[in-house]
Amino acid sequence: MQEVNGVKVPFVPIGGVDGLSSTPQITTPEGKTFDEVLRGELEGIKFSHHAQSRLESRNIQLSSEDIRQLSDAVSQAGQKGAQDSLVVMKNVAFIVNVKNRTVVTAVDGENLNNNLFTNIDSAVLINK
Secondary structure: OEEEOOEEEOOOOOOOOOOOOOOOOOOOHHHOOHHHHHHHHHHOOEEOHHHHHHHHHOOOOOOHHHHHHHHHHHHHHHHOOOOEEEEEEOOEEEEEEOOOOEEEEEEEHHHHOOOOOOOOOEEEEEOO
């Protein structure tokens, strides 16, 4: 039996075992720890394919500050037990699945007139 990385195996890998014991270093963006990167991904906002296409077709541009405010609004809705929320920010309405932190669709000011939003249980208005 051959020992590879502390495990006895009944075969020898084709490329041999030299160099297998060294573990590659994992680097993260901006020197953050893995836990910080993971937490950032879990707390961030995602956009469904439908929402992305709506943003593009309606030429809705979101800055990093807009996304942060949207994320904060979703966090607030989640703390109140919301499941599907309407978030209105800068004359744009977003329907967000709070549990999955996913924007389902987006509607801009021109398309907001005479629009009816159903299947939501909360609304968050951002006035910044």
